[in-house]
Amino acid sequence: MKRLIAVLLTCGLAAFEAHAGCTAAATAGPAGFGTVSSSLVYSTAQSTSITNAGLTCTPAGIELFNSAYFKATITSTQSGLVGPTGDVITYTIYPGSNNAHPITRGVAFDFTSFGLLGHNAPAAIPLYFTTVVNNVAAGVYSETLKVQWDWYYCTGLGVGNLCIGSDSGVGKISLLTVNMTVANDCTITAANIGFGSAPVVSAFTPVSQTVSLACTKGSAYTVGFGDGLYPLAAGGRRRMISGSNYLAYDIFKSAGTTRWGSVGAARRASSTAEINPGNGLGHNPGSGSQIFNYNARIYTDQSTPPVGAYTDSVLLDVAF
Known part of the structure; x- marks a missing residue:
């Protein structure tokens, strides 16, 4: 007589989950160029930056998959920094300090492009600003940028790197002021x-x-x-x-x-x-x-x- 012994095999599949989330502040900045002489404004491009352009996330070691994105669409009613006499100081916005990949106003820019964010959800996203030389009058120059944030990314990983949670935001607005004081020279x-x-x-x-x-x-x-x-x-x-x-x-x-x-x-x-x-x-x-x-x-x-x-x-x- 054969004796049959049933062996119960069990396997526990543990899921790893890490929670993270992003919020867009109503106001960011300001990004200030400081006080610059008019001769330097004309002869030399001026640069400044801001470490957080409005979007703040709680990173938790989450890998960014191909479907993830962190997009900023920057618009304004002006074409640059406007001074007391109506003169305009134009400038270019960049996602990095090397002045590569300029951001076009009115066009969504994805910060997951060009390897700008690495592999994790960002704690904050910086912006960099560089002026074009301008012949302008003295005074305080400023512009308020409207930054629309849209994002999506995975917040938890399961078996086979399957995403078991996500965080997203659509049309969240941060207002960012950029300014410069031009001194007589x-x-x-x-x-x-x-x-x-x-x-x-x-x-x-x-x-x-x-x-x-x-x-x-x-x-x-x-x-x-x-x-x-x-x-x-x-x-x-x-x-x-x-x-x-x-x-x-x-x-x-x-x-x-x-x-x-x-x-x-x-x-x-x-x-x-x-x-x-x-x-x-x-x-x-x-x-x-x-x-x-x-x-x-x-x-x-x-x-x-x-x-x-x-x-x-x-x-x-x-x-x-």
Whole structure:
């Protein structure tokens, strides 16, 4: 007689489950470029970033499958940062710090593309911003971006890497402000003044030259020449020095005899420029510079000092 023994085989199939979820904050940022001089805004692309553009997730080691996505659609009523005079600073938005794969406004961008998120649900998604050079007026520039978030990904894995849970969101909005403060600035071109040489003070000829300024677009400013290192206390004349000896000279506005100084009415306003008078034209060479004429002369009512090389240093300043 055969004896049959039934053997019960059991196998426990344990599922691994990890919970995670994402939320979109109503407000993110701001992303600030800080304060930047107008000359740098024109000449050099400026960059800034934000570590969290509004979407925050609780990662739990979940592998992102081909069906997963984290999409941002960025829109705005503006075309860039808008300032107080209506000037616009345009910029490009990127998903990474290497300025690759620019994000097109109004088009959904999937951050799972290009390996940007690795294999796990992101704790936060950053954005990077880089300006295009712009010739703009001074002031505070800003733009509010509307970031629409849409996402789907697996939150739990079962046997055979089957997804047994998911998290998703559709049309969740985060508002993100981007801003920059543009500061007044000037690019100054001014040559040294050389009187040459002469045997007596009456033999020196006047020197006629110009100061060229490229200042912030729309800025009203004044230009001043300092008194130099060795001014004469009585009479306010500038002086050059050689050893312990002095040679008095001065700098005069335009082709006249009015001293160009650094205080009050002795300064020159941008509206008095001989070429392109008025407010600043900006840093674009095509806009042209503002030119101020002056003449410099050795005073002939002084005694001729001993032979020597006489020098001075004069500060040229611009005030807004």
